[in-house]
Amino acid sequence: MDSDTSPVPAIRTTNVGVTFGGVPALREVSVDIHRGEIHGLIGENGAGKSTLGKVIGGYHAATSGGMEVFGEPALAWDPPAALARGVAMMHQELQLVPALTVAQNVFLGIEDQNWGMLRPTEADRLRRLMETSGFSLDPHAVVADLSIADQQKIEILRALARDARVIVMDEPTSSLSKDEVTQLHQSMQALRDEGRTVIYVSHFLEDILAVTDRVTVLRDGEHVKTGPTSQETKASLVSAMLGGGKTETPFPQKRPPSDSEIVLDVAGLQSDAGVRNATLTVGRGEIVGLIGLVGSGRSEIARAIVGADPASAGTVSLNGTPYENRSLAVSTERGIVMVPEDRRKHGLVMTLPVRGNMTLPHLTHFSAGGLIRRRLERARVTELIDYFRVRPTAIDGDVSTFSGGNQQKVLIGKWLLENPQVVILDEPSRGVDVGARERIHEAIAEMAAGGAAVLLISSEIEEVLGLAHRAYLVDKGVTVEEIDPNQSDEAGVLSALFAHQASAEIKKAP
Amino acid sequence: MNQFAIARFLQSYAVLIMVVVLIVVLSTMSDSFLTVRNLLNILNQNAPLAIMASAMTLVIIAGGFDLSVGAIFAMGAVCSAWIALHVNPFLGLALAPLIGLGLGTVNGLVITMLRVHSFLATIATSLIFKGIAIVISDGRLIPVRMAEFTWLGREKIAGVFNAVWIMLIFAVILTFVLNRTTFGRKVFSVGGNEEAAILSGIRTDRIKIATFALAGFAAGLASAIAVSRVSLGQASAGTGMELQAIAAVILGGTSIYGGVGAVWRSVAGVLLLALINNGFNILNADPFYRDLTTGLVILAAIGISAGGKRR
Ligand SMILES: Nc1ncnc2c1ncn2[C@@H]1O[C@H](COP(=O)(O)OP(=O)(O)OP(=O)(O)O)[C@@H](O)[C@H]1O
Numbered sequence: 061m062d063s064d065t066s067p068v069p070a071i072r073t074t075n076v077g078v079t080f081g082g083v084p085a086l087r088e089v090s091v092d093i094h095r096g097e098i099h100g101l102i103g104e105n106g107a108g109k110s111t112l113g114k115v116i117g118g119y120h121a122a123t124s125g126g127m128e129v130f131g132e133p134a135l136a137w138d139p140p141a142a143l144a145r146g147v148a149m150m151h152q153e154l155q156l157v158p159a160l161t162v163a164q165n166v167f168l169g170i171e172d173q174n175w176g177m178l179r180p181t182e183a184d185r186l187r188r189l190m191e192t193s194g195f196s197l198d199p200h201a202v203v204a205d206l207s208i209a210d211q212q213k214i215e216i217l218r219a220l221a222r223d224a225r226v227i228v229m230d231e232p233t234s235s236l237s238k239d240e241v242t243q244l245h246q247s248m249q250a251l252r253d254e255g256r257t258v259i260y261v262s263h264f265l266e267d268i269l270a271v272t273d274r275v276t277v278l279r280d281g282e283h284v285k286t287g288p289t290s291q292e293t294k295a296s297l298v299s300a301m302l303g304g305g306k307t308e309t310p311f312p313q314k315r316p317p318s319d320s321e322i323v324l325d326v327a328g329l330q331s332d333a334g335v336r337n338a339t340l341t342v343g344r345g346e347i348v349g350l351i352g353l354v355g356s357g358r359s360e361i362a363r364a365i366v367g368a369d370p371a372s373a374g375t376v377s378l379n380g381t382p383y384e385n386r387s388l389a390v391s392t393e394r395g396i397v398m399v400p401e402d403r404r405k406h407g408l409v410m411t412l413p414v415r416g417n418m419t420l421p422h423l424t425h426f427s428a429g430g431l432i433r434r435r436l437e438r439a440r441v442t443e444l445i446d447y448f449r450v451r452p453t454a455i456d457g458d459v460s461t462f463s464g465g466n467q468q469k470v471l472i473g474k475w476l477l478e479n480p481q482v483v484i485l486d487e488p489s490r491g492v493d494v495g496a497r498e499r500i501h502e503a504i505a506e507m508a509a510g511g512a513a514v515l516l517i518s519s520e521i522e523e524v525l526g527l528a529h530r531a532y533l534v535d536k537g538v539t540v541e542e543i544d545p546n547q548s549d550e551a552g553v554l555s556a557l558f559a560h561q562a563s564a565e566i567k568k569a570p
Numbered sequence: 571m572n573q574f575a576i577a578r579f580l581q582s583y584a585v586l587i588m589v590v591v592l593i594v595v596l597s598t599m600s601d602s603f604l605t606v607r608n609l610l611n612i613l614n615q616n617a618p619l620a621i622m623a624s625a626m627t628l629v630i631i632a633g634g635f636d637l638s639v640g641a642i643f644a645m646g647a648v649c650s651a652w653i654a655l656h657v658n659p660f661l662g663l664a665l666a667p668l669i670g671l672g673l674g675t676v677n678g679l680v681i682t683m684l685r686v687h688s689f690l691a692t693i694a695t696s697l698i699f700k701g702i703a704i705v706i707s708d709g710r711l712i713p714v715r716m717a718e719f720t721w722l723g724r725e726k727i728a729g730v731f732n733a734v735w736i737m738l739i740f741a742v743i744l745t746f747v748l749n750r751t752t753f754g755r756k757v758f759s760v761g762g763n764e765e766a767a768i769l770s771g772i773r774t775d776r777i778k779i780a781t782f783a784l785a786g787f788a789a790g791l792a793s794a795i796a797v798s799r800v801s802l803g804q805a806s807a808g809t810g811m812e813l814q815a816i817a818a819v820i821l822g823g824t825s826i827y828g829g830v831g832a833v834w835r836s837v838a839g840v841l842l843l844a845l846i847n848n849g850f851n852i853l854n855a856d857p858f859y860r861d862l863t864t865g866l867v868i869l870a871a872i873g874i875s876a877g878g879k880r881r
């Protein structure tokens with residue numbers, strides 16, 4: 061047994077069960093998490109990973125069962141109690157105060173103070189913390205202005221600032237670039253080597269295999285297995301997660317675009333949000349990728365094209381006619397849609413049920429004389445829920461309580477109800493499990509085959525290479541090079557990106 | 571029913587539960603309370619406020635606030651009395667809702683074009699509307715003692731006051747609009763997440779303008795009923811009604827953050843406030859305790875619905 065290698069585990073859950081409104085999210089989960097290990101936690105969307113993490117972090121009370129932390133029972137367990145005992149949690153959906161600065165967020169609740177009066181030492185403290193952890197951020201930057209990747213770093217720093225002995229990281233890498241992921245992995249290993257424990261939730265099985273010491277698999281709220289990672293392979297993990305002999309399939313077959321007609325033509329586009337010179341074309345039925353490091357301005361290019369940010373120079377043409385005075389409403393009317401990367405901020409209306417969210421952009425098609433055709437709406441939404449295997453399957457389900465991956469499925473599903481002319485997808489498969497990823501990829505390929513011009517943005521270079529017919533490399537808001545995904549591999553693309561970055565810096569240097 | 575369903579139930583029906591409790595309490599305390607006559611009177615008296623609260627529900631669901639409906643009510647009252655006196659009584663009644671619609675549209679345009687928060691914008695427009703009402707009425711009362719004018723507020727159909735019918739029809743129509751039409755869906759989405767609504771191609775400004783126009787229309791309609799009942803137009807009419815309407819909406823559980831709410835619950839909110847008043851009247855209770863009691867009842871309703879929110 062594992063338990064004799066480490067007699068007192070950092071965390072021990074005994075038959076933990078959690079139910080939401082009578083529906084079980086976790087059933088009788090008993091896991092030991094050892095001191096000084098990186099413990100992987102995997103499972104399909106809705107399997108209960110975040111729920112287990114939140115029980116450990118004190119955000120959800122277990123409905124049944126119990127938990128021990130460093131050998132002592134966790135009683136009256138809530139986030140402050142957990143922090144006091146050295147257990148910190150980084151949420152999947154970031155929980156920062158947008159109006160405060162980086163330093164203020166990191167030290168929220170543990171400010172340097174004298175009798176309640178703040179001392180201006182936070183910036184220095186943060187600098188020291190960043191030196192030891194290898195992250196770098198401007199302590200005085202306001203969180204609302206930062207990218208998700210940077211916000212994620214703040215969450216990590218926040219846990220480190222509390223000197224946590226157990227840190228739960230719920231999908232921390234879903235919006236980090238490759239080198240940032242590597243950096244994060246190094247910090248995890250450093251934490252482990254100091255004797256701390258990291259619980260690492262991720263859908264990237266390669267990452268789990270690469271850095272974790274042991275791994276726990278959940279399926280439908282039940283504990284499938286826990287064991288040393290060295291004894292697992294990708295295939296064994298996938299089959300444990302899915303509960304069958306299923307394995308991950310490769311990307312869908314690329315279907316060459318039927319004609320070469322250019323639908324979207326962008327030339328010299330600039331915006332104050334950080335687009336410095338974007339020039340690209342997307343043809344009918346074509347999938348074109350934008351590849352760049354996080355912060356390279358890919359999303360900003362998308363936003364400038366659809367009119368979410370005002371452009372300061374450059375042109376956008378649609379089917380050969382210039383499209384000026386762009387706005388989101390006009391773009392949607394003309395069939396240019398953007399699936400945003402931040403599903404909580406820009407994507408879903410959390411107060412509407414699944415049904416209302418999915419049909420929101422297509423209300424004219426689901427209504428007659430202003431009245432919603434409810435039967436039609438129900439039928440189509442039910443189809444999409446089946447197709448993407450959204451869990452729970454309720455068409456009136458409250459999306460705000462859905463697991464991250466299932467929210468993402470609703471967000472993508474919403475745009476597939478109808479075939480748009482141009483569709484820009486920003487991180488379409490963020491946070492979804494292998495099965496749903498496959499469905500989303502298939503749906504993207506089908507959309508293109510149906511005649512849509514698709515612009516695909518993803519931090520996963522493999523995803524772009526696997527799906528796109530053509531791709532552009534983006535660096536600091538400039539489309540620097542066009543590449544042929546079929547002739548490129550991830551390593552080559554990365555080195556090309558770094559080369560561009562380096563040459564740009566040399567040019568800038570006096 | 572499991573625990574969760576009970577919680578949900580409490581959350582959405584807190585205001586109704588309080589209404590029922592009050593009805594039971596008042597009917598045991600006084601024989602004259604639970605009479606058709608008294609109940610119809612309560613409804614009749616509060617019909618204008620209920621109409622305004624119904625429309626206010628849409629404004630708040632879409633994430634806005636309208637502090638000018640009291641002033642629009644005053645404009646409606648003064649204008650309809652003036653037109654009734656100088657032009658035609660029927661025209662006076664008919665124009666009041668349209669004047670309200672126009673003023674509400676102005677509100678919407680100001681808010682969306684200047685990009686100011688509706689709270690601030692409607693404070694400003696309410697002063698302007700009220701000021702115009704004072705100018706039109708010359709600061710005096712405008713009495714209109716004509717049967718062609720007073721029928722709306724005083725007569726009955728099938729034994730029930732016209733005002734009550736109008737209120738019921740209005741609330742039912744708004745409920746239908748909110749739940750069954752694309753417009754209603756858009757109202758919910760604008761208040762729930764405006765950015766997501768914009769990215770879904772919804773012209774959120776138009777939706778907001780429409781909700782304010784509707785609130786203005788409702789205030790005008792309410793003023794026509796009220797001024798016809800008292801056969802008197804004056805610029806001080808409607809003072810404080812905007813706050814009562816907002817209180818009733820929020821008491822009904824509509825979220826001040828937008829995105830969630832229901833019209834019937836706002837009507838129930840109006841009823842709850844009205845029952846407290848009525849109780850004081852028929853029980854001849856010391857009016858010194860009126861505010862205290864109202865506050866306690868509101869707290870109780872909030873407590874019930876908050877109890878539902880905890881799992
Ligand atoms: N607050 C809540 N209210 C109701 N149901 C909830 C709530 N939180 C989670 N659930 C449900 O519990 C189940 C497990 O959710 P959880 O977030 O733990 O999944 P997950 O494994 O983290 O999935 P993902 O990979 O998509 O993030 C889901 O079916 C979800 O809908």
Ligand SMILES: [Mg+2]
Nearest residue numbers: 110152463464
């Ligand atoms: Mg999760």
